[in-house]
Amino acid sequence: MFSSVAFLVILLLTLPVFAIPRTLKYTYTLGLMVAGMVLTSAWSMAVLGGEAPVKEIALFAPAAGSRVVLVIDQLTAFFILVINFAVLIGFLHARGYLAPYEQRMNSLRFSIHYFSYMWLWLSMLMVVMIRDGLSFLIVWEIMALSSFFLVIFEAEERSVMKTGISYLIQMHVGMFFILVAFLVVQDTTGEMSFDALGEYFASNRNLPLFMLFFAGFAIKAGFIPLHTWLPEAHPAAPSHVSGVMSGVMIKMGIYGILRVLIPMQSDLLVTxxxxxxxxxxxxxxxxxxxxxxxxxxxxxxxxxxxxxxxxxxxxxxxxxxxxxxxxxxxxxxxxxxxxxxxxxxxxxxxxxxxxxxxxxxxxxxxxxxxxxxxxxxxxxxxxxxxxxxxxxxxxxxxxxxxxxxxxxxxxxxxxxxxxxxxxxxxxxxxxxxxxxxxxxxxxxxxxxxxxxxxxxxxxxxxxxxxxxxxxxxxxxxxxxxxxxxLASPLVVKPVFGIVARMWDIAGLPLVTGAFTANLAHISLAGGILTVLLAALLLYRRYHLARRSVTAGPTWGCGYTAATPRMQYTATSFAYNYNHLAKPLLQNRKEMDEIGEGEIFPRKRSFMSRSDDFFKRVLIDRPTDLTAGLLKKIAVMQTGQIRHYILYAFLFMLLVLLLAMLKIM
Amino acid sequence: MAGFILIAVAAFFFPGIILRTKSIASGRKGPGIFQPLKDVSVLLRKGSVFSDTTGLIFRIAPSVTLVSAAGAMMLLPFAEQKALLSFEGDFILFAYLLALGKFFTIIAALDTGSSFEGMGASREALFSMLVEPAFFVLMATFAMFTGYTSFSVIFNHFFITGNDYVLIYSIIGAYLLAQIAMVENSRLPVDDPKTHLELTMIHEVMILDYSGFDKALIHIGTWLKFTIYGSLIYNLVVPAGWNLFLKIGLFFAVQALFAVVIGFTESFRARNKMNKNPKFILTLSAIALIGFTVILILTDKLA
Known part of the structure; x- marks a missing residue:
């Protein structure tokens, strides 16, 4: 009871951020998030600690027929901790990052930003906690929307806005796949929920449904060839947002894949x-x-x-x-x-x-x-x-x-x-x-x-x-x-525990026991080498202190007027590699060669770029084609009312014909 | 422990033997076998000059590289003697420790802000990246063949699997390891340590700005890396279960032979054209895959 009320209160308390004075907004948001994190982390610690294998929290009274139940099992608990940590660190970082924007942007922009940030966090938490299909899709959508608002923080830049829109569209393509997958499940089992997957998988082929879910979730996770939104959206967003998006939001796709994998029963090898x-x-x-x-x-x-x-x-x-x-x-x-x-x-x-x-x-x-x-x-x-x-x-x-x-x-x-x-x-x-x-x-x-x-x-x-x-x-x-x-067994053991309990893998202690010994050896090696390094560096210091240490310019091969422009650049560092990877990356150069008769070459530009093959084939080409096709159809749009009446007439004629021929 | 000490001892003679071989092969009187040691002791007595551009990375990199090589040595067994640290999958740590050293060598070169060293860094990064799969495929094949994933156990079980044709794989493995060692240490045919022009160097150009103590560390690190690979080769070709003193003798013989082979290669072979190198290195992965096929046949999986 307390849990559900507390969670609902936190959800509601996100709204006042719009009303709070500008100077307090950050503190308010931080306070609210810390409260929520303490609450949800406590839930997951309880589950990981083994108090109860699964914790269920009904958000609204079950009597009202509500299906919104937060279910926390081992996997969810793991994800809750990852989400909470990354979101908190991101927000702490945001204070310094956003400081220069304080003067430039009005209070409302900040409110929207903080509000979206909180809802990105809350929606991610709910994505991993909710099992009911419809509610899942709703929070999945909230996650896409809130991250969209976060990406377009600098919306006055045209490229940022364009990236944001493209991100939003691709997220919805992904959502469409998940929706269809859920509908398939509902059609067979009568229930639209992750819990119904086991029933579905028991009596139907597993692979097709998995592929539907996989397509939807892989777009979020950024698996190639469904990654095209990712290299655009991350650079456009403010750094703390990119950190959270890359750090945890794309992992929601992984979560979805795992959630679907757990109840699978056949077709495992091909999957x-x-x-x-x-x-x-x-x-x-x-x-x-x-x-x-x-x-x-x-x-x-x-x-x-x-x-x-x-x-x-x-x-x-x-x-x-x-x-x-x-x-x-x-x-x-x-x-x-x-x-x-x-x-x-x-x-x-x-x-x-x-x-x-x-x-x-x-x-x-x-x-x-x-x-x-x-x-x-x-x-x-x-x-x-x-x-x-x-x-x-x-x-x-x-x-x-x-x-x-x-x-x-x-x-x-x-x-x-x-x-x-x-x-x-x-x-x-x-x-x-x-x-x-x-x-x-x-x-x-x-x-x-x-x-x-x-x-x-x-x-x-x-x-x-x-x-x-x-x-x-x-x-x-x-x-x-x-x-x-350096102390990997501390972290790896719980992870092994989660995996073993989620998939019911037998013979676990046998494997983990021996394996933790290996990790302990790695920790030992790490420790020894760190000590060795420290000792060597100390000796080096002692050694150099007793000898002449002078400063000079970098060796320029006899050339003494080296400038910073002569350094190796990012492009030149990758030049050899680029040459080698050319068939795969299809990097292109754009320049005009110097002509024969050009004694004094004029100023010219040189550009090289590497296109994303998958983006070109999967996104650019189809959208260009569709746009071209639609442009051709737009000929019909003449703006003259008589033409439109003619279309209506033709349409009615068509319906009449179809009716007479009993086609419809 | 035995492995660690033997590798360290062999490292003192290794560069000298290469040097002697080369001078004999080219008909020169040449320096003595201990000349490289003398050079390093001179470096250790000298002061240091640091470029104004460089910072912390440049100063700690040689130490990190040497310590990472020492870490790799700790993982190597000698015959039945277990390594200082032996656990399942130790060769993964081995490969990644050497990569750690390489990481620091590369960024240290970039720290000087020199176009020459940037060039060397770019080349070294590319070549060492390409050689990585060869080593892992080699080890995966061992793991598949013996059913173990630790240096010590793999080498001990390699010859007692009762398969008479295992020597074929021994030879492929030894050849591959020798070639990987050449790439990792930037020797012929990938890189020529004696080249006189900065533009054609790989490894040497990366350490142009080092002097004194740090340069000595770099030299010692290179020697160790030679004998590390030498000891892997030894473990691959000499079966377990012989007399200990004979094995120690054989260990040094294998190392010396390895050094002589390097010396002869460097005397009679020209360096690859720079843009041929990637192909050469990728060939190593292909050879590793051939080795994998050999094992598939030996274990009757592919008949």
């Missing part, structure tokens, strides 16, 4: 293979596209697609494990996927926040116009470095742990595997290794070009460190990244 292949494509293509981006936030957006791919690889392996009755593969696959989801929500929001700090300080997101920022904003640089190392899956950070678990799932399943299975797994191993290598390429480039060397432009040279209110929340994220990386 797993489909998920695995789509994820491999997303992983490889995502990071390949990320490397060629010059916009820092767009690069991060593509890298989000890559990481969704890695999460998907884990889930796909898990499903294959279930299908082949390989406990270890199922457990490690799902656990690796879920852990990577958690990890990604940490380091990706960290990276987006830092990209926001860079934007604030250097007033650009274009990597080519930055450089040397580490000297100017050292704290942001260190945070970005930690995020980069973590996202590249390097030890001793958290990304390594989740990739390690996924690798282990693959390697463990290899002994005694069939031909088909071993080819599939070895292919995945190679792809995951390639993704890892490409991620290192991508993030050495991003970090090196943005933060190291000399500033390439004046505005980068004038950059100053952002204030502490933007740094401090990120330290909490870094702490969690390090805990997951």
């Amino acid at each position: 797993g293979v489909i998920i695995l292949l789509v994820s491999l494509l997303s992983g490889v293509m995502g990071v390949m596209m990320a490397i060629v981006q010059n916009d820092l936030k767009r690069m991060l957006a593509w890298s989000t697609i890559e990481n969704v791919g890695i999460i998907g690889i884990g889930i796909g392996l898990g499903v294959i494990g279930l299908a082949l009755d390989k406990t270890a593969l199922a457990l490690l696959g799902f656990a690796g996927g879920l852990l990577h989801l958690l990890n990604h929500s940490l380091f990706k929001s960290l990276l987006f926040f830092n990209a926001g700090s860079v934007y604030h300080a250097a007033h650009t997101r274009n990597m080519e116009q930055t450089g040397g920022l580490m000297k100017r904003m050292p704290r942001t640089a260190i945070l970005f470095l930690i995020g980069s190392l973590a996202i590249s899956g390097l030890p001793p950070f958290n990304g390594f742990i989740s990739e390690y678990i996924i690798y282990m799932g693959m390697f463990n399943s290899l002994s005694g595997a069939t031909l088909y299975h071993s080819i599939l797994i070895v292919g995945s191993v190679a792809a995951l290794a390639l993704i890892g290598g490409l991620a290192i390429f991508c993030f050495t480039r991003a970090f090196g070009i943005v933060f190291l060397g000399e500033p390439r432009t004046e505005k980068a040279g004038n950059a100053r460190e952002v204030n502490s209110s933007m740094i401090i929340p990120q330290l909490v994220t870094v702490a969690l990244i390090l805990i997951t990386g």
Whole structure:
């Protein structure tokens, strides 16, 4: 009783944000969100702690026939914690990020922003808690709408508005698939709910319905080829919003996929293979596209697609494990996927926040116009470095742990595997290794070009460190990244527990016990190496203190007038790679060659860009075609009333004819 | 523990043997086998010059790289002697630790703001990214063949699976590891450490600005990486269960042979054209897949 009333009160209390004086808006929103987080986190802790396997909270009195029941099981509890953390850190970061907009924008804009932010958070919570189909679709829609309002924060910029609209449309395409899927379920079982899926799957083919749900949820999650909204929407949104969207909102798609997977009973092998292949494509293509981006936030957006791919690889392996009755593969696959989801929500929001700090300080997101920022904003640089190392899956950070678990799932399943299975797994191993290598390429480039060397432009040279209110929340994220990386059993054990209870995997203690020992070894290695490094650096300091240390210019190969413009740029760093990836990325150059007779070449421009193949084929081409077709039909729209009367007459004639011929 | 110490000891001789081989092959009198050690001891006594552009990353990178190599050494077994740290999937940590070192080498090069070092960084990042799948496919094949996922256990079970043709895979694996070592250490045919022009360098150009202590660390790190791969090769070709002293002897023999092979390769072979390198490196992944097919046949999955 208390729970439901408290939750309803929080929902209602979001409204007064419009009426509250401007100076208090932020504090009010923060207070309300913290209250809500304490409440919902307490629910999920109760479930994870094992007080009750499932907690149900009826929002309205059941007597009124209400179906709005919040159901919290293990999976939901996990997602609630992830959502709450990312949203809270994002909002703490928002204070500093939004400060420069205080003068420019009126109070209403801020109210709308905060209101949408709160509702994005609440709708995500409800998405993971609600099982009833109709209510689910409603909160799913609220999630799309509120994030739309968040994306168009700077709506006066034309490109932002355009991106927002395109985002909204694509979200509704996704919703259409989910709606149809639910209708199919209702048609068979008479109930429109996730709970009815088990009944449906028991008596019907599983794959078609799964594919419907998958299409809908994959658009949200950003799986290639359904990712096209993602690289546009993330850069357009303010950084704290991109952080939350990339960190948790796209994970709602993953949640949906998992929710549908749990009750599935047949077709598991083919489902797993489909998920695995789509994820491999997303992983490889995502990071390949990320490397060629010059916009820092767009690069991060593509890298989000890559990481969704890695999460998907884990889930796909898990499903294959279930299908082949390989406990270890199922457990490690799902656990690796879920852990990577958690990890990604940490380091990706960290990276987006830092990209926001860079934007604030250097007033650009274009990597080519930055450089040397580490000297100017050292704290942001260190945070970005930690995020980069973590996202590249390097030890001793958290990304390594989740990739390690996924690798282990693959390697463990290899002994005694069939031909088909071993080819599939070895292919995945190679792809995951390639993704890892490409991620290192991508993030050495991003970090090196943005933060190291000399500033390439004046505005980068004038950059100053952002204030502490933007740094401090990120330290909490870094702490969690390090805990997951260095003390992995602490985090991995609960994740294993969640997976085992959601899928009823037997033989769990056997696997987890041995596996935690491996993780303990990794922690030990991490500890030893950290100590070794510290010792070596201390000795280095002692060593250098007793010798002459002088400063000089960078070696210019004998050339003494080097300028910052001569540094390697983001484009030149990726040049060799670009050359290699040309057949896949179809990068194009636009320039006019210098003619033979042109003795004094005039000023000309050069542009190179990499198009997204899938966007061109799946979005641009059909919309161009439709627009062309509609333009042709628009000939009918003459604006002369007699023509319209003629159309009406023709239509009636047609109806008459059809009636006479008994066609209708 | 034995593995750790042996690798470290072998590392002292390794570069000298390469150097000796090269001087003999080219008919020069050449320096002694301990010349590289002497060079490093000189570096250790010298002071340092740092570029004004560089910052923290440039200063910590050599230490991180060396420690990550030491971490990789901890995971390597020697014959039946278990590694310092041995657990399921240790080779994943092994590969990613080496990648961590590489990450820092690359960003340290970018820290100097030099166009030459940026160029080297870009090349190194590209090449080491391409070589990653080869190693993982190789290890996946081992895991599939032996049913284990730890260096120590894999190597101990490799020869006692009772399959007489396993030597085929041994040879493929040894060849592959030797080639991966060449790419990872930026030697011929991917990169020529003795090239005189910055524009044609990969690894050497990345460390142009280092001096003194840090440069010594980089050299030691490179030696260790050679013997790390050398010890992997040793474990792959020498069966377990022989006399310990014989095995220690064989260990050094394999390392020395590896160094001699590198020396001869570098004496008689020219460096690849830069844009041929990706193809060369991708070929390694293809060879790894051939090895995978060999194992499929050996285990009667593909008949």
